[in-house]
Amino acid sequence: MSPTPEVEVFKVDDGQLAENMVAESIESQIVWPTPHVMVQFEGKLTACGREALIAVGYFEFTQLWARFNSLRQGPSRHLAVKARFRQVSGHADEGWVVLSPIGWKDMIRNTIALEVYYTR
Numbered sequence: 544m545s546p547t548p549e550v551e552v553f554k555v556d557d558g559q560l561a562e563n564m565v566a567e568s569i570e571s572q573i574v575w576p577t578p579h580v581m582v583q584f585e586g587k588l589t590a591c592g593r594e595a596l597i598a599v600g601y602f603e604f605t606q607l608w609a610r611f612n613s614l615r616q617g618p619s620r621h622l623a624v625k626a627r628f629r630q631v632s633g634h635a636d637e638g639w640v641v642l643s644p645i646g647w648k649d650m651i652r653n654t655i656a657l658e659v660y661y662t663r
Contacts, residue, residue: 575629576652584612584659596651601644608659625658626650 579590596604605622625639630653639658642650 580651580654580657582608582657582659584608591657593651593654596657597648601642601647605659621662622659623662625660626654627656628653629655 576593578593580593580596582589582591599607601624605624609622624642626642627639628636628650631637642657
């Protein structure tokens with residue numbers, strides 16, 4: 544007979560343990576990059592295809608978004624885009640970051656979510 548292995552028992556909050564287990568389970572199932580990017584606008588979420596976002600580019604995306612949502616842009620109302628990145632290099636690119644049209648393709652490949660908003 545082999546000896547019974549020792550087991551260490553740690554007291555944890557059951558709710559927190561369950562939450563951690565669910566998060567770990569979901570995270571282990573996610574394959575990166577996901578085929579979609581969640582886009583937030585005025586509190587509503589919409590899924591967009593990652594490759595489609597890359598293909599249309601920054602300016603066409605904001606124009607399509609305005610048409611899709613029946614928005615009017617002009618001198619007093621201009622749309623802009625923020626992103627949350629999956630991999631960050633430091634504090635400056637953590638959280639929501641305003642995107643530039645330069646390097647759109649590279650940024651979308653590393654994007655978890657986008658937020659479209661009015662600059663004025």
